[in-house]
Amino acid sequence: MTHHIVWHQPAMDKADRQRLNQHKSGVLWFTGLPGSGKSTLANTVDRRLYQSKIRSYVLDGDNIRHGLNKGLGFSKEDRTENLRRIGEVAKLFVDSGQIVLTAFVSPYLKDRAQIRKLFSEDEFIEIHVSCPVDICEQRDPKGLYQKARKGEIKDFTGIQSPYEPPVRPELIIDTNRYTADESADMIIAYLKENKWI
Template sequence: MTSKNIVWHDHKVTKQDRSSIKKQKPVILWFTGLSGSGKSTIANAVETKLYKMGKHTYLLDGDNIRHGLNKDLGFSEEDRIENIRRIGEVAKLFVDSGLIVLTAFISPFQKDRDQVRNLVNDEEFIEVYVDTPLEVCEQRDPKGLYKKARAGEIPDFTGISSPYEPPKNPEIHIKNDEVAVEECVEKVIEYLKEHKYI
């Protein structure tokens, strides 16, 4: 139950102050796609590139978050919705701190991704759809999850027994089948430059 005795405190140091000292425009780069699509790999490579450019970033990864903040959540539809809600709130705080925050989550439902988008200003959310065919993701299967899902060992597995809703209008659409990671990274960096985030 939410308390009625909570008051929002405004800070004297603003988001604009924090971002101007970093010489960048804060934003959420929301990488979404099937398990094995390459989200984490590309997000890691983008963050590395930004770091080398002297930019201030933080990467939130699905598995890592479930080791701490969201370790109490399972993979039911309700828990997945709550997982993304919490991540959205954390990402919003990072944006307020002036950072470029990268997130790598399957985030299968469009309404959940839209909910995160609505937490921040219009220009502070960039949906990056890592579009990799299911058969390619299954061939990669870096964690052996598809094999377990096909054997019925993992219920509610996205792409097999649970749906994935592809973004309708992502800001960045990466078709990640037989494409070098460097090429994917360059696409994201060029978007950030073109729209003056960096």
């Protein structure tokens, strides 16, 4: 029972921290198939933000599963819980005045829609890291597609489990056509255009 838990209003709020940092805070939500380049792109953008003295942080799917979400599997229910937790952590980063970059397959439309609801409309940028599954499988940086094909990995997105692409993402980045640097240029330009930085 949680009826005795009361929200404690902090002394400093998000607006105070944004003024201190001199930039807007929000979420860049990178979604796409395994091997599409989400983590590479998120880290490339993060490096660019750091070089511009913008406070940012990357939450990466594999890294989060080493700690916060250790013990969660890849069933639909576990994936939903994995993302619910990430959404709440991302919200804390946004409240702290930072730009948080989340690199997660996040395969289901419904889960991404629930996370979007945690934020103001101007605090959430969904970035579809688009790449054909055959190209992702050719890249296969972690050898996961090969393991999934052999049946060593169950419920693997793109093989046994579906990926539901975003319907109206703020950005679509085709990593089959553009390098990580070119893709990062597009994202940084979008952030400037929308006065995040």
